[in-house]
Amino acid sequence: MGIDELLEKARNWDKSAIAKLITMAEEGVEPQLNIHRRSHVIGITGPPGSGKSTLIYAMARRIPQDKRVAILTIDPSSPFTGGSFMGNRIRMQELTSRPNIYIRSMATRGMRGGLNYATVAAINILEYAGADYIFIETVGAGQSDTDVKYVADTVLVLVPPLSGDEIQALKSGLMEIGDIYIVSKSDNPASESTYRDLLAMVDMVREVKGEAWKPVVLKVSGLYGHGVDELLKIIDERFNELVKSGRLDDSLRSRRALEMRLYAYDMLEKMLNEAKDLELRVINGELTPREAVRALLGRGMPRLDHVAVAVKNIDEAARKFRDLGFRVSDPVIVEGQGVKVVMVQLGNAKIELLEPLSPESTVAKFIERRGEGIHHIAVEVDDIDKFISIAKNVGLSVVGGPSRGAEGIAAFIHPKDLHGVLLELVQHV
Amino acid sequence: MNEMPKPKVIIAKLGLDGHDRGAKVIARALAEAGFEVVYTGIRQTPSQVVETAIQEDAKLIGISILSGSHLELVGELMRIMKERGLNIPVIVGGIIPPEDREALLKMGVAGVYGPGTPLKEIIEVVKKLTGVS
Amino acid sequence: MGSVDRLREKYEEWVREFLIPTLKKIPEWRKFATSFGVDIKPLYTPLDLKGDYLEKLGFPGEYPFTRGIYPTMYRSRLWTFREYSGFGSPEDTNRRYKFLISQGQTGLSVAFDLPTQLGLDPDHELAYPEVGKVGVSVPEVVSMSILFDGIDISRITTSFTINATAAEILSMYVVVAESRGIDKAVLDGTIQNDILKEFIARNLYIYPPLHSMRYAVDIIAYVTKNMPKWHPISISGYHFREAGATAVQEIAFTLADAIEYTRWVIDRWKLDVDDFAPSYSFFFAATTNLFEEVAKFRAARRLYARIMRERFGAKKPESMRMKFHVQTSGAALTAQQPEVNIIRTTIQALAAVLGGAQSLHVNAYDEALALPTEKSVKLALRVQQVIAYESGVIDSVDPLGGSYYIEWLTDTIEEEAMKIIDYVDKLGGMTRAVEIGYPQRAIAESAYQYQKMVEEGKIVIIGVNMFREEEELRIELHRVDPASRERSIRRVREVRERRDREAWERALNELRRAADREDENIFPYIFNAIRAKATIGEVSGVLREVWGEYKPPSIY
16 A cells, blocks of 8 residues: 555544554655644653553543543663563553544654654654544653643643652653653542742743743543543643644654654664774774764765865965864974975864975975965765776776874875866775 | 664453563563563453554564463454454464364464473564564 | 581592592482572582571471471371363263262362363353363352262362352352352362462463452451351462462462462451451472472461461461462473373372372373373372372371472572562562563463573473474373363353342342442342342453453463
8 A cells, every 4th residue: 555545544543544554654764745734743751660551441432422532651662672562551441442432552662762753753644644633652761851831732740659869850851841740649649849949930930931831730640530521621622722823733844853863863873883993993993982973974975075275375374264263273394295384173074274385296286286275175984996087987087095193094096087186085994 | 782673562451351471571571682572461351452562553462361262262262353354464472272273273373382382483473573683 | 616517527528539529420310400490409418507596497287387287287187189070061060070089089160161161151252162161160159069969069169170260160069068068168168269370370261360459358358257167279380380480489489379369358357367268279290300399388388377477466376377278280291102191100109198188189090181081080089099098108298308309499488488588578579570471471481481491401391391202192082072162151041040140130239329429248149140140241240340350461
């Protein structure tokens, strides 16, 4: 079945089509969806054992059956095997057969934990499919859980009965992201004191944030059903407010930005896993860790390494670049080439300033013939030998190398073959 | 480390029986073998299990029954799967008398595993049935 | 030099001169450790004994009851031979009971089918495939009467494995007794009524924990007052063990449950511990690890006595005596080479007897394949009889007491169990621990580790991971008669049609109101509904309506 057909079916809340689209998103396919906000995306976070699934179950079963409800529940993947034990459905299974409810377990798949780009894609698919409510149950551990605030219109933070110290610890992470705080209602005396501590804290946060929505603190028991109706009422009120104030589209924007960020993390992780050679070179001390990372990011295609500029007075040139705000290295004398060199650092390339040491050097002759200006362009490649053989195949003459220098292995392509450009090839070692 | 995630599989307890030791051990072993394993918990009806497999886009269903109701319940499961157009392998574990084993296989069950089956064997079977090399 | 010092010197010399040189020549062929991971030394001596004899062991029948709860133990009265059984319709099971009694069984133990245990009538959609499968179907009082047809219930003691619907089943039994002119005060037997272990391991619960606890505790309060010979609860570790717990977890969680029930009865009904604790009974498993199991029973007995006296201020010895039933471990049975199970169950039954059990069930050898046949269940009973009458192990009380190894094991199990009990206390007691899934998680972890050790051959199971055989199973298996399901359904429909509709409706309405009022004892309302011929599905249907149904937590 093609993706268009699946999208068509998903629009009609065909759960099998939705499921297949989400699997495709997990596998890296990116469906182009035109999303109009209609779903209330509700993130539920809180430490393991705080009763997240139970609360979602209690809410979902009370939502009228003419509303479409989607539940995404996230379990951690093993960093060693990639597998995942997904047990969050257990509490919700009774809802599985309701036509209006769709439940999907998703693994974190990756070293970062928390949300991944496929979760965000799944939210897009579910909103496209017409969900009225999308509940996202986070793993409940770690900083990455705070990502949920970028995709959710409303964040519920579940707080188990805690001591004062524990509340302080929680404050740093979860206290900034919640729109509704929930203390599990029980006869445990710690539950009452946690409730009071939270109330005080929320008042403080409220003043600092100065937002229209005032965070709410509620006592709810998902297990025994206490306070769930009230919670749902508050959730709906908040949604209406978001619709009215036009703020619903804000989270669509942050959702898109997050998806990009999460996809980047994922790509980076995959690249890292394949970059065993770089890792080895860092271990062996051939590259510093940071150099290796820069090399990793540029992997795959030839990239600009530096542009060399021939100058008569390098100190003056260096001063000018420094005045412009560039980071400029101390001059270094390279006897072999008869030049004094200063490096001007750019984002991920450099400008190399060259001043001839004697009138016999090639750079001096260059200035004599053509005046000051761009002397050569250097391109970094992953495999210089391969590149040279390609260059020779197309009839370009390779001069001066490949030879090993301080920066790595280098070679040049003669400017007469390349429209007057002297092209240096570098492979950093 | 960091192999591609393996297909998603469902491990379910069908019927009213509460013996979940085996189901949990198998689910955990499959997760440690790299599968994404959705464990439904106890007291599942055949239609709940089918619905779960559809919503999760699962590639295999593993059923555990120790109450002796396997013929009725698995029969019903296979019927609903057919009706819903769900065509993925089903394996069954539990206390299954030898002659019922044949009956289950005839219904289209891909494998029946009794007490004492090594975890290794089950992992291999699941790998084979889900196309993991 | 004192005798202890002399002994220590001699022991160290033995280690140096004999043990170490021998181990160098012939290393041990495997690691030796308890099921809960404590290393076992090659030899135990008086140096391993801790504490004072009178304080730790004392005499049988006396605090702390380490050596047994009665002074003469089996020399005066053998344990009760009680084979757990039930299948199909009440007619089928009644025939099996009469057969067992004719073969020398001395007590009955009723296995109910899953619908009965979960409060579903046999014609309920979810119940239908399960009717009569793992036990007998008893959805209403007429079936109960048939189950005990021709059996003198004023004399025989009967144990009912029933929990989430314990009040319904006990009510049926009492109604049957009354219809035969027997006063409920003379009835002797047990209902399991241990809902905490259902949440932890056995999984046949209905309502959420707090409502379930109220239900269980109300039964305890009612029975203690009105049925003095009856045991309103059998606090069970058996199912923990079957779910994968270690010996230590088995008794620790059982005792933590006992603490929770006791606290609840005291808080809810303001009873004195000595008013109800004597009615408690317990239920444990026996695996093939003979000495560890004997020590486990002894440790459990001592721990219980101390908890009841020190924590709850019990004064009556009966409140500190741990009476327990043992069933041999079902999980230890193999489907491979099933006859070997007879040898296993013999060792397991021996552990129960050497451990001082009051009642015993021996599994039939074919239970890893299906329900037992008449022949296999008779063999199981014979195992008990051989131990009781031929082996001589009953001749002296607690015959392993004083063994250096056994006493060390007993102390170690007690210490390890106490750590777990303390942790459950810290969580706020067992109801709370269950809600957050602590014991469930701990047991699942043990089960997984056990299975991994079996896979790696660190735990040997003959026929499974050692001495495997290619075999074709040719044993006779018991089959439930398919007609018995139809019989059950027909009967429940007849009962519904023939009852006094008005009385039935009134009773259910009163039950509904009582369920909603926290301060009422729920039992009398259930009893009235059952007497008005309400079915088990109707009674628990009302309670489900008011209390809701429990959804377990995810434990990973």
